Amino acid sequence: MGLGWELALDMIDYRATDREAALGHARQVPSELRRENGGREVRLFGSDVLDFFDATRLEVSGEMDVADERFSIAVVVAGHGTVEGDFGSEPVGRGETLACAASLGHRFRAGSEHLVVVRAWVH
Numbered sequence: 001m002g003l004g005w006e007l008a009l010d011m012i013d014y015r016a017t018d019r020e021a022a023l024g025h026a027r028q029v030p031s032e033l034r035r036e037n038g039g040r041e042v043r044l045f046g047s048d049v050l051d052f053f054d055a056t057r058l059e060v061s062g063e064m065d066v067a068d069e070r071f072s073i074a075v076v077v078a079g080h081g082t083v084e085g086d087f088g089s090e091p092v093g094r095g096e097t098l099a100c101a102a103s104l105g106h107r108f109r110a111g112s113e114h115l116v117v118v119r120a121w122v123h
Helices: 005-010 020-027
Strands: 028-036 039-046 053-060 064-065 072-078 081-085 086-095 097-100 108-111 115-122
Touching: 039 064, 053 064, 053 108, 108 115
Parallel strands: none
Antiparallel strands: 028 039, 039 053, 053 115, 064 108, 072 097, 072 115, 081 086, 081 108
């Protein structure tokens, strides 16, 4: 960001805090967007930041389509399963990061356990 290390590190709050205070400070206001096939999508940020960026959490127990035509970065934070589309089917698991093309609709399918994916993008 071109701020320099000293200024960049001054922006970090190193104090211990509880979960509610940390989420409030980060402007996280989770709200459910949709339910589909036993799973759900939850928006992670409040409306005051949506002009700049957004992130959602997909909690997949069966399968969930992603057809919003936005380039996103998806991080698998729990479980194992597949990402599927016109490109075929690829296995995904906890710790993997994917770059998802805006023009390529796809779906996440849970394996033997729930799949949790965080998707993030900028506007």
